Amino acid sequence: MKMRADSYIFFLRSLRRLMEKYEGEYVAVVGAKVVAHGRHGKEVYDQARRRHPQSRILLGQVPAKEAMVLWVASASHSRDRNLRLSDI
Numbered sequence: 001m002k003m004r005a006d007s008y009i010f011f012l013r014s015l016r017r018l019m020e021k022y023e024g025e026y027v028a029v030v031g032a033k034v035v036a037h038g039r040h041g042k043e044v045y046d047q048a049r050r051r052h053p054q055s056r057i058l059l060g061q062v063p064a065k066e067a068m069v070l071w072v073a074s075a076s077h078s079r080d081r082n083l084r085l086s087d088i
Contacts, residue, residue: 006031007058015062022062029058 010032011018018027018034028036028048036047041059048057 007056011058011060018062019065024062024064026059026061029060030055 007029011027011029022034022037025037025039026041026044027034028044030048030052035051035057036044038044038047041061045057045059048059
């Protein structure tokens with residue numbers, strides 16, 4: 001459990017630096033080290049697993065620097081409960 005906690009704490013504490021280097025990418029962390037990164041989570045995990053077959057791997061997605069805002073219309077008050085997003 002300690003290794004998992006160390007990786008998670010490293011990820012959280014290093015997030016600003018990770019965003020500068022790996023913005024929008026997946027990172028695989030073992031202990032306090034990024035051991036693989038890329039755009040596709042499965043590929044990043046597989047690469048990390050090959051390099052560290054006996055280690056616990058934390059796989060996280062580094063957020064983009066820009067915020068994404070989604071406009072979601074509430075359909076709960078609509079008479080038509082089958083309201084589709086394309087109808088809005």
